[in-house]
Amino acid sequence: AQKVTQAQTEISVVEKEDVTLDCVYETRDTTYYLFWYKQPPSGELVFLIRRNSFDEQNEISGRYSWNFQKSTSSFNFTITASQVVDSAVYFCALRLAGGTSYGKLTFGQGTILTVHP
Amino acid sequence: GAGVSQSPRYKVAKRGQDVALRCDPISGHVSLFWYQQALGQGPEFLTYFQNEAQLDKSGLPSDRFFAERPEGSVSTLKIQRTQQEDSAVYLCASTLPGLADILDTQYFGPGTRLTVL
Numbered sequence: 236a237q238k239v240t241q242a243q244t245e246i247s248v249v250e251k252e253d254v255t256l257d258c259v260y261e262t263r264d265t266t267y268y269l270f271w272y273k274q275p276p277s278g279e280l281v282f283l284i285r286r287n288s289f290d291e292q293n294e295i296s297g298r299y300s301w302n303f304q305k306s307t308s309s310f311n312f313t314i315t316a317s318q319v320v321d322s323a324v325y326f327c328a329l330r331l332a333g334g335t336s337y338g339k340l341t342f343g344q345g346t347i348l349t350v351h352p
Numbered sequence: 353g354a355g356v357s358q359s360p361r362y363k364v365a366k367r368g369q370d371v372a373l374r375c376d377p378i379s380g381h382v383s384l385f386w387y388q389q390a391l392g393q394g395p396e397f398l399t400y401f402q403n404e405a406q407l408d409k410s411g412l413p414s415d416r417f418f419a420e421r422p423e424g425s426v427s428t429l430k431i432q433r434t435q436q437e438d439s440a441v442y443l444c445a446s447t448l449p450g451l452a453d454i455l456d457t458q459y460f461g462p463g464t465r466l467t468v469l
Contacts, residue, residue, distance in 0.1 A: 342394030
């Protein structure tokens with residue numbers, strides 16, 4: 236069975252600091268997808284990024300960047316120059332590509348990020 | 353609508369009551385997922401529909417939980433004889449799989465927060 240671990244339960248930073256959220260996953264499958272979602276206080280999960288297991292290229296989108304390292308089964312997320320609006324719970328998730336998983340997501344426990352002004 | 357909608361947003365039930373939670377997926381989305389999110393935890397998979405067919409219900413915690421999607425669009429998650437441990441946020445997600453990987457991302461609704469007293 237697959238598993239996603241987000242070891243950081245809570246992180247608190249001051250605005251403009253950089254912050255990295257860690258994600259480690261476990262799966263025996265060779266083809267899978269990794270995701271990051273943001274859950275603001277309103278409760279809705281907002282999709283941020285999707286990576287497939289064959290693409291280890293790091294990605295940057297504005298202040299967000301993701302570091303995928305298959306060798307360490309990690310998919311870390313960095314926010315540069317954090318802002319108060321970044322305060323939310325962030326979830327890392329894994330989806331298998333085939334078999335009988337039907338695309339269901341396995342989530343980590345989430346990291347609560349608080350950015351103070 | 354533009355996104356996934358769920359109703360009601362909040363539901364308070366007395367222990368033993370039956371509840372019905374509704375999900376309206378994004379128009380045209382074939383696949384629909386239900387997840388349960390306990391306080392302070394990541395979402396956990398409950399069940400999956402492709403059109404009107406329920407292909408995976410392995411995550412339903414007991415036979416008190418029942419989901420349907422009779423016409424392949426709106427879905428209802430029903431919980432019979434609610435118990436306090438059913439208190440959680442119930443999230444619905446939809447996706448349009450199969451055409452291209454880039455489309456196979458789950459988009460979530462705001463959730464229904466169920467409190468069982």
